[in-house]
Amino acid sequence: MGKMNTSVDTLVKSHIDKLALILINSHRQQxxxxxxxxxxxxxPGGKREPGESDKEALLRECIEELSVDLLTSTKTPATIQLFGTFEAQAYGKSEGTMVRLSCFRVTPRDAELELEHMVKASEEVEELKWIDSSFDREKLTVTGIMILDDLKRKGLID
Incomplete structure (x- = not known):
């Protein structure tokens, strides 16, 4: 029994909590x-800093990674809505280290579409890419594959 409890404790300690933006363009790509x-x-997204709400952290991460403020950059008044949570083995981390990704979308769709032409890679990011469900799964994180499959299943991407 002791070993089982230890591994459960380890799994609880090895949990990465992140926020992410699901942005879908006019060509139905993520x-x-x-x-x-x-x-x-x-x-795109990242971890909360102490004292930040989910939305504050997401806004900051999108400024840092995508060079855009989700709420003030669009002409259409925008809000951020929770889309869903995805959990899987964390990429590049030791076995059993899980990542929980709370994913958000910008609404309404008009505001989301305006962001398509505004996002650009910051110094932190080497490359941004718009992908559909045919994208090579070997080039995605496990949570990335789960999100892509979910978007396809819901008819949001091609």
Whole structure:
């Protein structure tokens, strides 16, 4: 029994909580990003800093990674809505280290579409790419694959 409890404790301690932006363009493609020296793309976002709400952290991360303020950059008044939560083995981390990704979308759709032409890679990001469900799964994180499959299943991307 002791070993089982230890591994459960380890799993609880090895949990990365992140926020991510799901942005879908006019061509029904999802935005993904790739950091320098990384082989895979991820859903843009990151971790909360102490005292930040989910939305504050997401806004800050999108300014840092995508060079855009989700709420003030668009002509159409925008809000941020929770889309869903995805959990999987964390990319590049030791076995059992899980990542929980709370994903958000910008609404209304008009505001989301305006962002399509505004996002650009910051110094933190080597490459941004718009992808559909035919994208090579080997080039995505596990949560990235789960999100892509969910978007396809819901008819949001091609």
């Amino acid at each position: 935005l993904v990003a790739r950091s320098y020296d990384k082989a895979v793309f991820y859903t």
